[in-house]
Amino acid sequence: MALSNGCSCKIGPSILNADLSSLASECQRLMDSGSDYLHLDVMDGHFVPNLTFGHPIVKCLRPKMPGVFFEMHMMVENPERWVEPMADAGANMYTFHYEATSDPVSCIRKIKEAGMKVGLGINPPTDVEVVLPYVDMVDLILVMTVNPGFGGQAFIADCLPKVKYLRDRYKQLDIEVDGGVGPKTIQQCAEVGANVIVSGSALVKHENPRKAIIDMRSIVDEYIQKSQLER
Numbered sequence: 457m458a459l460s461n462g463c464s465c466k467i468g469p470s471i472l473n474a475d476l477s478s479l480a481s482e483c484q485r486l487m488d489s490g491s492d493y494l495h496l497d498v499m500d501g502h503f504v505p506n507l508t509f510g511h512p513i514v515k516c517l518r519p520k521m522p523g524v525f526f527e528m529h530m531m532v533e534n535p536e537r538w539v540e541p542m543a544d545a546g547a548n549m550y551t552f553h554y555e556a557t558s559d560p561v562s563c564i565r566k567i568k569e570a571g572m573k574v575g576l577g578i579n580p581p582t583d584v585e586v587v588l589p590y591v592d593m594v595d596l597i598l599v600m601t602v603n604p605g606f607g608g609q610a611f612i613a614d615c616l617p618k619v620k621y622l623r624d625r626y627k628q629l630d631i632e633v634d635g636g637v638g639p640k641t642i643q644q645c646a647e648v649g650a651n652v653i654v655s656g657s658a659l660v661k662h663e664n665p666r667k668a669i670i671d672m673r674s675i676v677d678e679y680i681q682k683s684q685l686e687r
């Protein structure tokens with residue numbers, strides 16, 4: 457299962473700021489509100505100054521959410537290390553950071569061999585050009601719009617030219633934005649060409665997440681249609 461191949465909007469909640477003692481029901485609530493997939497944030501306390509959870513939690517979550525696409529956002533050093541345990545736990549996509557490994561190609565190969573889709577992420581200070589050698593090997597590029605490590609941070613609009621740079625060159629690429637994205641910032645993300653949208657606290661804390669998802673999707677879809685007409 458792919459996410460969307462750049463042709464449609466996909467919205468995935470990050471449950472980082474949800475009540476993690478009720479992880480499965482929070483995930484279910486957000487899927488029932490119209491989400492397309494789950495964005496699960498894994499932090500190791502080294503690559504980022506925070507800890508979350510690892511493959512044992514994913515393994516417990518998987519049978520409670522059959523058929524739901526799990527994207528693992530791996531904010532970890534040596535991402536190669538957790539590829540097999542995550543595949544075994546039932547992850548569908550493994551998104552690692554360019555900054556976290558000295559050998560992205562072997563990490564990509566390992567993820568594919570384990571049967572998962574591949575995402576490649578870059579942090580706000582990282583130049584977008586670094587991903588160009590890998591674009592044809594991966595399923596998604598993640599452009600971080602906060603410095604990774606915590607949910608609920610302010611959106612960094614200065615990262616958006618990186619999305620535009622990629623969209624101008626790759627019409628079919630799934631380009632994901634993550635960090636501070638919600639109804640207030642979605643327009644800026646959509647107009648530069650982001651189509652895979654992670655939204656954490658803005659959705660988790662929203663009084664009507666279903667409406668927030670519908671509104672965000674309609675804005676992203678509008679820009680996708682506009683760009684298809686312009687081609």
Ligand SMILES: O=C(CO)[C@H](O)[C@H](O)COP(=O)(O)O
Binds near residue numbers: 603606636655656657
């Ligand atoms: O990767 C992340 C942080 O490193 C989270 O996915 C991201 O921050 C989402 O949460 P929010 O929308 O609250 O910023």
Ligand SMILES: [Fe+2]
Binds near residue numbers: 529
């Ligand atoms: Fe994330």
